[in-house]
Amino acid sequence: MNRALPEMLQSSDMTVLERQRARLKWQAEQFQQQNYFSELSGVFSSQTGHVQGFQQGCLMSRGGARGDSVLSDMAMTRQLKHEPGLETAWQGLGKVDMEFAPCGYGSGPSFDMNHAISRTSSCPPAVAAAAAVGSKAVKGNSLKMGSTVGRVSFKKRKVEKSQNTEVVAEDESKRIKASEEERESKITGSSTHRNSTDKKENSGDTSKLDYIHVRARRGQATDSHSLAERVRREKISERMKYLQDLVPGCNKITGKAGMLDEIINYVQSLQRQVEFLSMKLATVNPSLDFNIENLYVKEVLPSCTTNFPPVGMAPEMENHSPYLQFNPIQQVVSGCGMEMGTNSCDMALRRTISAPVSIPEASFLDTSCFTDMQQIQPSAAWDVELQNLYNVEFPGSIEASGLKMEMEMEMHQAKQDCFQLNGVVSTKDVNLLIVESHPFHLHGYNFFVVGTGIRNFKQAKGPAKYNLVDPPKRNMDGIPTGGWTAIRFRADNPGVWFKHCHLEVHTGWGLKNICGREWRRTQSIHFASNVSCFLYSVAPYTAKGIHGFL
Amino acid sequence: MNNPHHMNPRSLKSRFTTRFLRALTKIRAQKPISSSSPTEIFRRYRKIKVAADKSMAYSVRSRKTWSRAMLWKLRSRSHRRRPVKTKFRQSVMKNTKTTTTTGEDGVGFGVEASELRELVPGGEAMDLCNLLDETAHYIKCLTTQVQVMKKIADFYSL
Numbered sequence: 001m002n003r004a005l006p007e008m009l010q011s012s013d014m015t016v017l018e019r020q021r022a023r024l025k026w027q028a029e030q031f032q033q034q035n036y037f038s039e040l041s042g043v044f045s046s047q048t049g050h051v052q053g054f055q056q057g058c059l060m061s062r063g064g065a066r067g068d069s070v071l072s073d074m075a076m077t078r079q080l081k082h083e084p085g086l087e088t089a090w091q092g093l094g095k096v097d098m099e100f101a102p103c104g105y106g107s108g109p110s111f112d113m114n115h116a117i118s119r120t121s122s123c124p125p126a127v128a129a130a131a132a133v134g135s136k137a138v139k140g141n142s143l144k145m146g147s148t149v150g151r152v153s154f155k156k157r158k159v160e161k162s163q164n165t166e167v168v169a170e171d172e173s174k175r176i177k178a179s180e181e182e183r184e185s186k187i188t189g190s191s192t193h194r195n196s197t198d199k200k201e202n203s204g205d206t207s208k209l210d211y212i213h214v215r216a217r218r219g220q221a222t223d224s225h226s227l228a229e230r231v232r233r234e235k236i237s238e239r240m241k242y243l244q245d246l247v248p249g250c251n252k253i254t255g256k257a258g259m260l261d262e263i264i265n266y267v268q269s270l271q272r273q274v275e276f277l278s279m280k281l282a283t284v285n286p287s288l289d290f291n292i293e294n295l296y297v298k299e300v301l302p303s304c305t306t307n308f309p310p311v312g313m314a315p316e317m318e319n320h321s322p323y324l325q326f327n328p329i330q331q332v333v334s335g336c337g338m339e340m341g342t343n344s345c346d347m348a349l350r351r352t353i354s355a356p357v358s359i360p361e362a363s364f365l366d367t368s369c370f371t372d373m374q375q376i377q378p379s380a381a382w383d384v385e386l387q388n389l390y391n392v393e394f395p396g397s398i399e400a401s402g403l404k405m406e407m408e409m410e411m412h413q414a415k416q417d418c419f420q421l422n423g424v425v426s427t428k429d430v431n432l433l434i435v436e437s438h439p440f441h442l443h444g445y446n447f448f449v450v451g452t453g454i455r456n457f458k459q460a461k462g463p464a465k466y467n468l469v470d471p472p473k474r475n476m477d478g479i480p481t482g483g484w485t486a487i488r489f490r491a492d493n494p495g496v497w498f499k500h501c502h503l504e505v506h507t508g509w510g511l512k513n514i515c516g517r518e519w520r521r522t523q524s525i526h527f528a529s530n531v532s533c534f535l536y537s538v539a540p541y542t543a544k545g546i547h548g549f550l
Numbered sequence: 551m552n553n554p555h556h557m558n559p560r561s562l563k564s565r566f567t568t569r570f571l572r573a574l575t576k577i578r579a580q581k582p583i584s585s586s587s588p589t590e591i592f593r594r595y596r597k598i599k600v601a602a603d604k605s606m607a608y609s610v611r612s613r614k615t616w617s618r619a620m621l622w623k624l625r626s627r628s629h630r631r632r633p634v635k636t637k638f639r640q641s642v643m644k645n646t647k648t649t650t651t652t653g654e655d656g657v658g659f660g661v662e663a664s665e666l667r668e669l670v671p672g673g674e675a676m677d678l679c680n681l682l683d684e685t686a687h688y689i690k691c692l693t694t695q696v697q698v699m700k701k702i703a704d705f706y707s708l
Contacts (some may be wrong), residue, residue: 232679236682239679240682243686257662261662263666263685264665264666267666267685267692270693270695271692273700274603274692274695274696274699277703278599278602279598280703281595281598281702283595
C-alpha cells in the first residue's frame with residue numbers, strides 16, 4: 001500500500017490538511033492489514049487486539065514530500081485512553097523521546113500527536129524493516145487535539161529509524177491517565193487555538209541542528225532536552241486548563257501567572273471557609289442527636305444546590321437591589337475584589353484564630369477591599385474577640401467568597417473595619433482583575449501610602465518593600481489595575497468613616513466599605529447591623545451626597 | 551423528609567459525611583455543650599477542624615499525595631511526644647516524583663508555585679505537573695467539604 005500515498009502526498013497541490021486526511025485514510029487501511037508490532041509485539045502483544053480495535057488510530061506518515069520521510073503525526077482515538085495495560089508496556093520504551101505538540105484534524109474526535117523521534121530512538125531496526133512505508137514509530141503520550149493547518153515543513157528521516165506503527169504509548173503514570181480521562185471532555189474543540197499557541201511557543205525555540213534528522217515542527221529545536229521541555233509544557237498547560245474549569249470565575253484570565261494567583265486565592269478561601277464552618281459548628285448547640293441526623297443530612301445533601309454562583313453574585317446579595325441591573329459591570333468591578341476580600345478577611349482571621357494571645361481586637365467584614373489588619377497594640381481578652389469574630393465577620397467573609405449567599409446573613413453583610421483606639425492600622429486595598437485603577441478615598445483620616453504593587457499581595461515580599469521613611473500622606477490614593485496599595489494610619493478618630501472609590505459611579509455600584517473606629521467593644525455586634533442599614537440607605541446616594549454624612 | 555434522590559453511598563461526599571458526623575458526635579460526647587467560654591469553644595473548634603480534615607483525608611484514602619501528606623501530618627501531631635518515624639515520610643516522598651523546584655521549567659512559575667505548594671498539603675515534594683493535579687483534586691475535595699459542613703451548620707443553626 002505504499003504506493004498510493006506517497007504519490008498522493010507528493011503532489012504539492014494538496015493543502016496540508018488534505019494531505020493529512022489522505023494520509024489518515026491511507027493509514028487506516030494500512031493498519032488493518034499489517035502487523036506493525038513485529039518487533040515491538042514482544043512488548044505489545046497483549047494489547048494489539050485492543051490497538052487494532054481503534055477506528056481511527058493509526059500512525060500517520062508525514063513523509064509526503066520526500067517519499068520516505070518520516071511522519072510525526074499520530075492519530076489516536078479516545079478509546080486508547082482506556083487501556084491502562086498499554087501504558088505499562090511502553091514504559092520500557094523510555095528512550096524514545098516524544099514531542100506531543102498537538103497535531104490533528106479540525107474535524108472529529110481524533111487525537112493527533114506530533115511526535116519527533118530522537119536520534120536516540122530505541123526502536124530496533126527490525127521493526128523498521130517491518131514497516132511498509134518509511135515512517136517513524138513514536139510514542140504517543142497525552143492525547144490532545146489540534147489542527148495541523150499550520151504545520152508545513154518536515155525533514156527527511158533516516159529510513160532505518162522509521163516504521164509504520166500505531167503506538168499508543170503512555171509514558172506517564174496511570175494517575176495522569178485517570179486525570180486525562182477527567183480532562184478529556186474539557187479538551188475539545190480548542191484545536192486551532194492550541195496549535196497556534198504552540199506554534200508561537202515553538203517558534204521561539206533555538207535553531208535546529210543540521211545533522212539531526214528528526215521530525216520537528218517548523219522552527220523548533222530538536223534536541224532531546226527541548227523535546228522533553230515541550231512535553232512538560234504541554235502537560236502543564238493541559239492541567240492549567242483543567243484547573244481553569246474547576247475554579248469559578250476565571251474564564252477571562254489567560255495568563256498562567258494570573259491563573260495561578262486565582263487558584264491560590266481560591267484554595268485559600270476554601271480553607272478559610274472550612275475553618276469558619278468548623279468554628280460555627282463548635283458553637284452550635286445541637287438540639288438533635290447527630291446520629292439521627294445522619295440520614296436526614298444525607299438526604300438533604302443531594303437536594304441542595306451545590307453550584308457556586310459566580311463570584312459576581314456576591315455583591316448583588318449585598319442588598320443593593322437598585323443596582324441589580326448593573327450585574328455584569330458589578331461582577332467585574334466588585335466580584336473579583338470580593339474574592340480578594342475574602343482572602344484578606346480569612347487571612348487575618350486565621351491569624352486571629354491561631355494566635356489567641358495577640359489577637360487583634362479589630363473585627364471586620366471586608367467585601368470589596370482587601371484589608372489586612374496588623375494591630376500594633378495587642379488587644380484585650382480573647383473571649384470578646386471571639387464573640388466579635390464569630391458573630392460579625394465570619395458570615396460576611398464566607399459570603400464574600402462567592403459561595404451561595406444565604407439571606408439570613410444579610411444583616412451581617414456590613415462591610416466594616418473596626419480599628420482599635422489609637423492602634424496603628426495597616427490596610428491594603430486590592431484591585432485585582434479590574435480593567436482600571438480605582439482611586440480610593442478614606443473619610444476621617446489622612447493615611448500614609450507605604451507601598452504599592454501589582455498582582456497578588458504576597459505577605460513575604462510585599463511588606464519588605466514598604467516605604468517607611470517618607471511615605472506620602474494623603475486621604476485618597478489610586479490602586480493600580482490588578483494590584484494593591486498598602487496604607488497605614490493611626491486610628492485616633494472615633495467614628496464610622498466611609499471609604500469608597502472616588503469614581504462616583506463605582507461607589508454606587510458597591511466599591512466601598514466602612515472603616516469604623518471602635519470605641520466600645522460591646523457595640524461591635526450592633527455595629528454590624530447598624531452599618532448594614534447605613535449601607536443600605538447610603539447606596540442610592542452618590543459619593544458627594546454622603547461626604548458629610550457622618 | 552421524602553427525598554427521591556438517594557446518595558451514592560460510595561461517593562466522596564457520603565464518605566466524608568458519615569465520617570465527619572461520627573467525629574462530631576464523639577467530640578460532643580466528650581464535653582458538655584453548656585460550657586460556652588471562648589477557650590472551650592476554641593478547643594472544640596480546633597478539634598472539629600482536625601476532624602474535618604481527617605475525615606476528608608480518610609475519605610480519599612491514600613490515592614492522592616495530598617491526602618497521604620495530610621494524614622501523616624495529623625498522625626505526627628497526635629504522636630508528638632513519641633519519636634516520629636521517618637519511614638512514613640520517606641514513603642510519602644518516594645511516591646511522588648521529586649524534582650528540584652528551582653528553575654525546573656522555563657515558564658516562570660516560581661513564586662506562585664511556591665505559594666501553592668504551601669497551601670496544598672504535601673506540595674513541597676512535587677514537581678509542577680503533579681502539583682497541579684493534586685491541586686485540582688484538592689480543590690474538589692475542599693468544595694465538597696465546605697458544602698457538607700455548611701449544610702450541617704445550617705441545619706443546626708435553625
